[in-house]
Amino acid sequence: MMSLYLLIALSPLVGSIIAGLFGWAIGRRAAHVVTILGVAVSAALSLKMLHAFLTGQAEVFNAPVYTWLTVGGYEFSVGFLVDSLTAIMLVVVTSVSLMVHIYTIGYMQEDPGYQRFFSYISLFTFSMLMLVMSNNFIQLFFGWEAVGLVSYLLIGFWFKRPTATFANLKAFLVNRVGDFGFLLGIGLVLAYFGGSLNYADVFAAAPALASKTIQIFPGVEWSLLTVTCILLFVGAMGKSAQFPLHVWLPDSMEGPTPISALIHAATMVTAGIFMVSRMSPLFEMSDTALNVILVAGAITALFMGFLGVVQNDIKRVVAYSTLSQLGYMTVALGASAYSVAMFHVMTHAFFKALLFLAAGSVIIGMHHDQDMRNMGGLRKYMPITWITSLVGSLALIGTPFFSGFYSKDSIIEAVSTSHLPAAGFAQFALLAGVFVTAFYSFRMYFLVFHGKERWMENHDSHHAHDEDHEDEEVTADHHHGLSPDETPHESPWVVTLPLVLLAIPSVLVGWFAIKPLIYGGFFKDSIHIDAVRHPGMTELAEEFHGPLAMVTHSLTTLPLWLAIAGVVTAWVFYMKAPQIPAKIKSTFAPVNTLLEKKYYLDEIYFAVFAKGSRALGTLFWKVGDMLLIDGLIVNGTAKLVGAFSGVVRKLQTGFIYSYATTMIVGVLALVTIWFAQLILR
Amino acid sequence: MFENLLSLTVWTPIVAGILVLATGGDQRAALARWIALAGALAGLAVSLPLYTGFDNLNGGMQFVEMKPWIDALNIHYHLGVDGISMLFIILNSFTTLMVVAAGWQVIEKRVAQYMAAFLIMSGLINGAFAALDAILFYVFFEGMLIPMYLIIGVWGGPRRVYASIKFFLYTLLGSLLMLVAFIYLYFQAGKTFDIMAFHDLKIALSTQILLFIAFFLSFAVKVPMWPVHTWLPDAHVEAPTGGSMVLAAITLKIGAYGFLRFALPILPDASRELAPFMVTLSLIAVVYIGLVALVQTDMKKLVAYSSISHMGFVTLGLFMFAGNNLNQWAVEGALVQMVSHGFVSAAMFFCIGVMYDRVHSRNIADYGGVANKMPIFAAFMMLFAMANSGLPATSGFVGEFMVIMGAVQVNFWFAFAAATTLIFGAAYTLWMYKRVIFGDVANDHVAEMKDVNKREFLILAILAITVLGMGLFPQAFVAKMHLTVNDLIAHVAQSKL
Secondary structure (H helix, E strand, O other): OOOHHHHHHHHHHHHHHHHHHHHHHHHHHHHHHHHHHHHHHHHHHHHHHHHHHHHOOOOOEEEEEEEEEEEEEEEEEEEEEEOOHHHHHHHHHHHHHHHHHHHHHHHHOOOOHHHHHHHHHHHHHHHHHHHHHEHHHHHHHHHHHHHHHHHHHHOOOOOHHHHHOOOOOOHHHHHHHHHHHHHHHHHHHHHHHHOOOEEEHHHHHHHOOOOEEOOOOOOOOEEEHHHHHHHHHHOOOOOOOOOOOHHHHHHHOOHHHHHHHHHHHHOOOHHHHHHHHOOOHHHOOOOHHHHHHHHHHHHHHHHHHHHHHHOOOOOHHHHHHHHHHHHHHHHHHHOHHHHHHHHHHHHHHHHHHHHHHHHHHHHHHHHOOEEEOOOOHHHOOHHHHHHHHHHHHHHOOOOOOOHHHHHHHHHHHHHHHHOOOOHHHHHHHHHHHHHHHHHHHHHHHHHHHHHOOOOOOOOHHHHHHHOOOOOOOOOOOOOOOOOOOOOOOOHHHHHHHHHHHHHHHHHHHHHHHHHHHHHOOOOOOHOOOOOOOOOHHHHHHHHHHOHHHHHHOOOOOOHHHHHHHHHHHHHHHHOOOOHHHHHHHHHHHHHHHHHOOHHHHHHHHHHHHHHHHHHHHHHHHOOOOOHHHHHHHHHHHHHHHHHHHHHHHHOOHHHHHHHHHHHHHHHHHHHHHHHHHHHOO | OOOHHHOOOOOHHHHHHHHHHHOHHHHHHHHHHHHHHHHHHHHHHHHHHHHOOOOOOOOEEEEEEEEEEHHHHHHEEEEEEEOOOOHHHHHHHHHHHHHHHHHOOOOOOOHHHHHHHHHHHHHHHHHHHHHOOOHHHHHHHOHHHHHHHHHHHHHOOOOHHHHHHHHHHHHHHHHHHHHHOOOOHHHHHHOOOEHHHHHHHOOHHHHHHHHHHHHHHHHHOOOOOOOOOOHHHHHHHHHOOOHHHHHHEEEEEEEEHHHHHHOOOHHHHHHHHHHHHHHHHHHHHHHHHHHHOOOEEEHHHHHHHHHHHHHHHHHHOOOEEHHHOOOHHHHHHHHHHHHHHHHOOOOHOOOHHHHHHHHHOOOOOHOOHHHHHHHHHHHHHHHHHHHHOOOOOOOHHHHHHHHHHHHHHHHHHHHHHHHOHHHHHHHHHHHHHHHOOOOOOOOOOHHHOOOHHHHHHHHHHHHHHHHHHHOOOOOOHHHHHHHHHHHHHHHHHHHOO
């Protein structure tokens, strides 16, 4: 089995190395062939694994690959843990990655960095696989930071653009803030959970530590598990873009669209969700940590959804939608519904990757204009993109029978059964979020695919918007838009094929997977729930009577009607009476500004953290180093020595003074000897 | 063949250096270069058996050589290495090879003298790491400064006089007191300068503290620790690329090594008493210097400050006491950090040197968009910048990770302060990288930059392999030091009052 798992993990790496180091020699075609081959091997084997787990033929695999480090008698190895939780992530990562690889052939075909791009996305796939297959915290952190690195490289892929290099630095640093907490959490695990960092050992040690407290502040006793879990969750907040560490994700849209789909929607950003699920034996022991998770998730789910409403850039709408959906998953974690969170990770991966890739297809059709105000009526020109987008949007808003319906409804049900204090707020936020999601999704859908064809009339406005991108001739994703005599066109088959292939699971996977995944005991021991304290999932299982019953039941519950209301409102606002949103905008101008400014968080963070640390650094440098240490002490001493030698030199000018000089030297020598004797005693 | 191995590592580079000097003026510069390269290769070749022949199951001194030197004062030519010093001898021999290659075409004037200075310095540094006699150590320790003075003073930048005076003033301050301490210990130990004999001395706490201060002033300047660090940025800025590489990769390590070889085992009680002081200075170095690095406008200064910040992890790890015991994670982490920093800082300074050779500026503002003209170079520098930011799978992660893991076990807030380097380290390194490498071609000078040549590529590739290799297989280094560190911890745990 080990060789099989090595093959799954390493084949994308091989592709990445070949395309990255030798891409200049083998050319474009070979570069995409070799990377796609690598990922295809991984995807095929992963599917085989998942099948084995679904049919109960596979055993949990947990073994080291090689010893990375030994300290104090403990071995810290790179190693694989493959269980049902891993298997589901393997399939999600490799299948979406494969779709994105194929799509990239079309999307990046004119880009001079073609081989580099393929090398990066294969490297990303490898890193993500190492993350999800890890059996220990160190390798988890390796993968964790490695996907962050590739994300950094890809957001800044068009490194000439100032906005891109600003966004990638921001993404890396905000993620590092999360990793800072994560690393300290790992430190506490190492320090208190028996000295090993293997999951199995740590989880085995955890029950005995249930009542263990530590003093972080002198005199204040805190539960060890609560502190550890919250610190670990800070890592998840960075990677999965939870409030208040979410600010990097919208800016990450500076990267090419394929990676927005792969990294910033389907896979990397779900690493935090995966991690908390993996650590469920720890999180289950701290209700405080679960409450924190509920609150962070609920805020993200609702308030990031609001921001999606005011965006005009098609990618940014999808980006805020991703933030909001990540909030849903996080709430599921807080409600101890880990399997539901993972289910939503999977369905979301398919329909969100679909929406992003469809947005990319629209962007290609619009000649790299991303402003929805310049679109409209595209369904005539891009039929495949249109239908698949509709499928993705319906899945996203939770239309019955679509995959998103099953996962999202389950989350809302799960949080309603949670007894934690924060669950009430979370439930409210998720319900309100359903309306918001439906509204912004169909706002986008109507603006892009229906209504008037605006690309001819609005030409000046979008050119004004493009002033900051001057290097248009080189990069593929530059925003020049259609010229007046052009019409949008459907994208080539390499672009539309992945759309169709992703649309299929976006519709079907919920119906077929909900029973085995959530209620069929698929996750077995890979997810641990303390059913006494958190009985929610047990209650849900009692109420579950199959996917069809869920649909009929939904007719009598709020979420479905909220979603319908959202769609209808969007239709009224953007198809029937476009004066209404304008009117609302002017009436509630301050709210609108607040939303357009993204709650001013970027400005606050920049002023406090970026400028603050630079001001502090300047202070330490100019005052501490240059004025006090160098100016006063070092150069002062030098001047003192200079002055002293000046005196000594004068002493030596005449014959008589040489006596005095000798005398001073003698006295100094005596003092030294006396001092030496003093020490010697 | 192992009897004289350490002598070979000390004298091979020195003899090669003298041979290089014998080539004379610049009319035979080519010959001087090749002899220097052969000497550096030979130096590395004779040091590698130290690794392969090292007995992992022996924590004590290996490859010991001892001959009388000055009988009247009972001074010996006494060499030996344990699992700690052995690694630094190899690191030094490796760095020397990199430096000779780095100066190959760049240095055009007084080539023989330049190459000779590095080779001789390399031998002296190996001597300092291998010396088991305090006076022998002192001679090597002071002797290695002379070539460095010359390197900065002759091949340095415009403010080299100020830099070397500053360097001189700082180091003079400490090393004389260290000599006094040695003389005191000589009498206490029954008129011997044997360092191992020093380790067994019983010393009163007040005396230990005085001796600690003497050692501290000598070694803290070398590390350098805050607040005696301000010579380093100036020295780096004025030094030629090779000088900076050796300074960062090796010379700083001697300071930390001094704490390890002298202060901790000879003065365990004083070390314990003063550990809070050492930890505080180390954490100031990590945080304060990290912020100072952020606002630098000169690339070399930035990397110099980043070195100080990274060395803060070393001194932090070395003085991480929990009760009587040093924390093993922290000590081994400090050692790994020392080796890793040798690779990463050398690579960073080399990268800056590569750009300096083309544009003749170290100012960040004079660059921008280098990746457009030098994509291969940009890829290498990305790797080293990430290593400098402590990215896992590079060597830069391992040491910092281990020290932080050790610190959590002792005091959460030590770890908290140290871990801020995750943020600040990435911020100053990647912000510089962004301004220098990313963006559109900033000016005509950048537009004329040519990508790395074969020699530069080879150096970068070798450094990249070491940085990745150490990040992926740190066990290859750590396995060698386990027993020595265990012995050290056990030794330090014993009170000597």
